[in-house]
Amino acid sequence: MSVANSQTLKASQNAPQNIPKHRLGDEWLVGLASGTLSEGEAMFARTCLSFVPEAANDLALAQTLGGAALERAPQAALKADARASLLAALDGAEMEPATSSPAPSPAPRKERQQGGVMPAVLQDYAGGDVDRMKWSYLGPGMKKVRLWQNDKGQTLWMLRAQPGVKIPEHTHEGTELTLVLKGSFHDAFGHYGPGDVEETDNSHTHDLVIDEGGECICLALTDRPLKFKGWIARAMQPFIGL
Amino acid sequence: MRATLALETDLAGAWLPAGGAHLSAPHRNGKKGRRMSEAKGTGSDIAVLNDCLGRVAAAADRGAFMQLFDHFGPRLKYFLLQKGCTDGEAEDLVQDVMLTVWRKAKQFDPGKAAASTWIFTIARNRFIDTKRRERVMVDFDTCPEAEQVSEETAEDEITQSELAADVAVAMAELPQAQAEVIQMAFIDGKSHSEIAEELGVPLGTVKSRIRLAFARLREVLESHR
Numbered sequence: 001m002s003v004a005n006s007q008t009l010k011a012s013q014n015a016p017q018n019i020p021k022h023r024l025g026d027e028w029l030v031g032l033a034s035g036t037l038s039e040g041e042a043m044f045a046r047t048c049l050s051f052v053p054e055a056a057n058d059l060a061l062a063q064t065l066g067g068a069a070l071e072r073a074p075q076a077a078l079k080a081d082a083r084a085s086l087l088a089a090l091d092g093a094e095m096e097p098a099t100s101s102p103a104p105s106p107a108p109r110k111e112r113q114q115g116g117v118m119p120a121v122l123q124d125y126a127g128g129d130v131d132r133m134k135w136s137y138l139g140p141g142m143k144k145v146r147l148w149q150n151d152k153g154q155t156l157w158m159l160r161a162q163p164g165v166k167i168p169e170h171t172h173e174g175t176e177l178t179l180v181l182k183g184s185f186h187d188a189f190g191h192y193g194p195g196d197v198e199e200t201d202n203s204h205t206h207d208l209v210i211d212e213g214g215e216c217i218c219l220a221l222t223d224r225p226l227k228f229k230g231w232i233a234r235a236m237q238p239f240i241g242l
Numbered sequence: 243m244r245a246t247l248a249l250e251t252d253l254a255g256a257w258l259p260a261g262g263a264h265l266s267a268p269h270r271n272g273k274k275g276r277r278m279s280e281a282k283g284t285g286s287d288i289a290v291l292n293d294c295l296g297r298v299a300a301a302a303d304r305g306a307f308m309q310l311f312d313h314f315g316p317r318l319k320y321f322l323l324q325k326g327c328t329d330g331e332a333e334d335l336v337q338d339v340m341l342t343v344w345r346k347a348k349q350f351d352p353g354k355a356a357a358s359t360w361i362f363t364i365a366r367n368r369f370i371d372t373k374r375r376e377r378v379m380v381d382f383d384t385c386p387e388a389e390q391v392s393e394e395t396a397e398d399e400i401t402q403s404e405l406a407a408d409v410a411v412a413m414a415e416l417p418q419a420q421a422e423v424i425q426m427a428f429i430d431g432k433s434h435s436e437i438a439e440e441l442g443v444p445l446g447t448v449k450s451r452i453r454l455a456f457a458r459l460r461e462v463l464e465s466h467r
Contacts, residue, residue: 026456027434027449034427035366036434060355061463062456064406066366067359068413069428072421075316076323079333086311086337087304093341095302098348201446 020195024048024177026058033062040148040156043125044221048179050119051195117182117217130217133158141165141210152223159218161185167208175201176222183216185209288407291357299347307347310357311340318365325369325431335372339365356406362428369431408462420455423448 028045031037037045049055112120116129123129126147135143141162148156161167163183177199184193187208192198210216291313297306315336322332342364350360413421426437434452438445 025449025453026460027452030424030427030452030456031434033366034431035370036427036431038433057463061409061459063355063363064359064409065413065424065456065459066362066428067356067406068410069425070314070317070321070362070365071358071410072413072425073317073320073429076320076332078315078319078336082315082333082337083308083311086340087308089337089341090304090307090344093344095299095348096345098299 019053020048020051020197022190022192022196022198023052024197025199026062029058029062030065033059033066038150038154040150040154040221043122043148043156044177044179044219047119047122047181047219048195048197050121051179118219119181122181122219130158130160135160139167142167155220155222157220157222159216159220161210161216161218163210163212163214163216165210167210175199176220179219181217181219183214184211185216185218186211288356288358288403288410292352292403295343295347295350295357295360296352298344299350307340307344310343310361314358314361315340318361321365321429321431322369324429327369335365335368339368342368353402356403359406405463408465409459412458412462416455416458420451420458423451424455427452 024045028037028041028048032042032045032049049059052058112123113129113131116123118126118129126133133145135145138144138159142165143160144157145160146155146157158181159178177197178192179197180192180194182194184191185208186192187198189198189200191211291310294303294306294310297303298310318336318339319332322335323329327335339361343361346364350357354360355363413424416424422441423437426432426440427434432440434448435445438448441448
């Protein structure tokens with residue numbers, strides 16, 4: 001137990017080197033490359049990928065698939081003058097030099113903390129690392145912060161839980177995805193450390209236990225509000241605000 | 243000129259909508275272990291398109307550019323119509339995307355992607371930009387966490403173009419149910435749950451079809467390492 005914990009702690013300090021055992025399914029790469037994810041989903045997927053060493057190759061492969069799909073796409077006839085107007089437009093279109101791509105990536109926000117708990121991509125989105133987040137009470141030993149929510153109730157949020165905390169049995173109407181950023185937890189489906197992703201759907205009811213040895217910080221994406229089974233948790237839910 | 247003709251005829255079979263035997267027949271490669279990009283057509287087509295883009299970059303070659311337009315324009319329009327653009331919007335966006343291709347041609351890196359991949363990415367980003375569906379731009383060129391890795395594993399130009407060719411062949415050989423969901427995601431721009439709804443299958447089925455298709459592509463990628 002203590003060996004496992006020290007490994008987990010070490011892994012969390014070197015998150016990018018830790019190779020996640022539980023990966024996000026490849027359908028998320030297709031989602032990213034096809035641009036069909038919601039903002040919260042895209043952010044979740046990109047944060048997961050920042051733990052995966054071969055993420056660039058994976059994304060490039062998914063994009064190659066997009067190119068292949070375009071090649072296979074049916075054709076829609078363009079207006080008769082489309083060619084002529086494009087040719088005319090070329091006269092006023094200056095070609096950019098090979099090297100200068102105007103602001104290829106947004107300049108890192110000044111809040112970004114090197115070696116923080118949250119990967120750079122998530123820090124840039126949320127405006128800093130965990131210490132800059134406005135955590136609020138979720139339950140005993142648990143805090144949460146909401147990063148994004150859409151009109152369908154899909155929510156991207158973070159959970160910060162103390163070691164040993166047991167998160168009550170809960171079910172999901174949709175799917176819930178959890179990415180460990182720091183620390184580790186376990187449940188009926190396995191053990192999850194930094195970079196690991198757990199996906200659960202409405203067929204699962206689960207208890208989740210934070211491992212001893214350090215706090216656990218997770219990024220979660222839920223389709224709809226969680227439903228806790230215990231009556232205390234249920235009574236609390238209106239105030240939790242997830 | 244000859245190159246153009248070869249391109250148009252070789253791809254003719256793949257223009258039709260997904261479905262039916264015509265998709266797999268022309269490129270099927272019976273011999274196991276043979277490099278797929280040697281299969282007739284596909285590899286040279288990708289090379290021709292990459293070459294066009296190269297000529298645009300090197301010499302502002304309008305002929306080569308219009309060759310790209312003739313090839314991609316109608317496909318881009320279909321793609322944009324599927325995403326819910328009106329006919330007018332789609333026409334405007336095709337012009338816009340092609341102008342971006344012209345302007346940024348020198349930034350095209352054939353070592354990183356095939357022309358079709360690059361143009362698809364521009365069109366997709368341009369569309370996302372318009373619709374603001376996703377605030378987070380997803381572009382592997384500007385994805386810092388991805389870039390870090392690509393330095394170490396950069397593949398050379400030939401391999402990338404071969405990879406694109408092999409991916410095209412692998413796509414054509416996918417079971418229809420898998421090819422369909424890939425096409426619906428990339429071209430129709432549908433989310434996984436929208437695909438599930440439209441096909442009347444559970445969400446899990448859509449996901450597993452995409453996973454299976456992607457697993458096949460990983461095998462293709464492995465053969466390039």
